[in-house]
Amino acid sequence: MTQLPLPPLELRELVGPTDPSYFENATGEPIYAGLPTEQWRSYLDFGCGCGRSARRLLQQTPRPERYVGFDLHAGMVRWCQENLATDGFEFHHHDVYNPGFNPDPHKPWVQPFPVADRTVSIIEAWSVFTHLLEAQAEHYLDEVARVLTDDGLLIGTVFVFDKAAFPFMQDSQNTLYINETDPTNAVVFDRGWLSNGLTERGLELVHVEPPAIRGYHHQVRIGRVGQGRTAVDWPADDAPYGRLAPPLVRAGAERIGLDDHVPEAAEVHVRAPMPPTDLLLPQYDAAQARVAELEGEVATLRTRVRKLRKRVRRLEAEPGAERLEQRVGESVSDGAVR
Ligand SMILES: C[S@@+](CC[C@H](N)C(=O)[O-])C[C@H]1O[C@@H](n2cnc3c(N)ncnc32)[C@H](O)[C@@H]1O
Numbered sequence: 001m002t003q004l005p006l007p008p009l010e011l012r013e014l015v016g017p018t019d020p021s022y023f024e025n026a027t028g029e030p031i032y033a034g035l036p037t038e039q040w041r042s043y044l045d046f047g048c049g050c051g052r053s054a055r056r057l058l059q060q061t062p063r064p065e066r067y068v069g070f071d072l073h074a075g076m077v078r079w080c081q082e083n084l085a086t087d088g089f090e091f092h093h094h095d096v097y098n099p100g101f102n103p104d105p106h107k108p109w110v111q112p113f114p115v116a117d118r119t120v121s122i123i124e125a126w127s128v129f130t131h132l133l134e135a136q137a138e139h140y141l142d143e144v145a146r147v148l149t150d151d152g153l154l155i156g157t158v159f160v161f162d163k164a165a166f167p168f169m170q171d172s173q174n175t176l177y178i179n180e181t182d183p184t185n186a187v188v189f190d191r192g193w194l195s196n197g198l199t200e201r202g203l204e205l206v207h208v209e210p211p212a213i214r215g216y217h218h219q220v221r222i223g224r225v226g227q228g229r230t231a232v233d234w235p236a237d238d239a240p241y242g243r244l245a246p247p248l249v250r251a252g253a254e255r256i257g258l259d260d261h262v263p264e265a266a267e268v269h270v271r272a273p274m275p276p277t278d279l280l281l282p283q284y285d286a287a288q289a290r291v292a293e294l295e296g297e298v299a300t301l302r303t304r305v306r307k308l309r310k311r312v313r314r315l316e317a318e319p320g321a322e323r324l325e326q327r328v329g330e331s332v333s334d335g336a337v338r
Helices: 009-015 052-058 074-083 134-147 191-200 276-317 321-334
Strands: 042-046 066-071 089-093 120-125 148-161 175-177 187-190 203-209 218-224
Touching: 009 074, 042 052, 052 066, 052 089, 066 074, 074 089, 120 134, 134 148, 134 187, 134 191, 134 203, 148 191, 148 203, 187 191, 191 203, 276 321
Parallel strands: 042 066, 042 120, 066 089, 120 148, 148 187
Antiparallel strands: 148 218, 175 187, 203 218
16 A cells, blocks of 8 residues: 555644654554454444544554444544545444534434444444443443454453542442543543443453553453453552643534634633533423424314314203203213113
8 A cells, every 4th residue: 555644733633642653553563462363354443533543454464354433523534534445444424422523412422333233353442431421331332242243352441440439429420520511521430330331231351451650541352251261350550650631622623624724722722611401402302392292282182172162062052952961961860871
């Protein structure tokens, strides 16, 4: 293949480290070590960003036979489609809501993975579960369980904490968010909650690398139970303290890669607080639609009642109505209808 284009800086800035070496695979070695050749059959890149892994996979031997990358940022997906789509490599816009990258609150919060059941031998989710709210993570774990082949592996990263050290958290609270204006900025799951979630779905942790900086992401591999692999537990995190903050989303980030205008770094801002209604908007819209439907039904019933009253009045006014009423009364008290 001829020299692969490098995503422009403004796209690289959206996903993390911008150094071109981060997007390169100079040795052509598989980007994840220790996997058998047949593992590379079918690759699903969840949150593919601007094609960092796709670009490196295109340079490796063996190359995945089929690669599907998808992301909620339309501009990054467009760049990948225009620059990296090739034999067996395809990219899709996963059109779900995100406060910074896909901010129309009418969009759904989740969608199915764009692949059929049990067809994927590697799912990559690199720095993606670290941006999913708890309910979204539940949905996407279901999707992982749906699409993995028997020998399939999810390879990805997660931020985890131990809820045992947070005595004030309810049973139903298992996730920490660091940013109240954009909770997807960085999301930390209770590791017990995550392990239980895997078990419930017939999945297990088969490899975990502790973080290089204390509290930073764990690199995980997750497979189906019963494949002869050994399940592992969360290792102790004894790494040295350090700092590695995720980028803040700049205003207008959702248009990067779609418009010519690239917001200046100076435009980086903290978004106005996301009103709770944003989270509830789909439910609110559905409730409004139901109210309108019920109001329609009430109006129809009112019209019918009005018409029936009119009929009753007309019947009452007819000659002989009094005698008829008397006879109906007698029939009812006799217990017989004549
Ligand atoms: C930190 S970047 C990592 C990108 C890429 N995995 C990499 O390693 O270069 C996180 C990516 O996940 C994407 N993302 C976050 N939530 C997503 C979701 N629910 N569905 C699809 N993509 C998502 C973001 O748009 C972003 O491109």
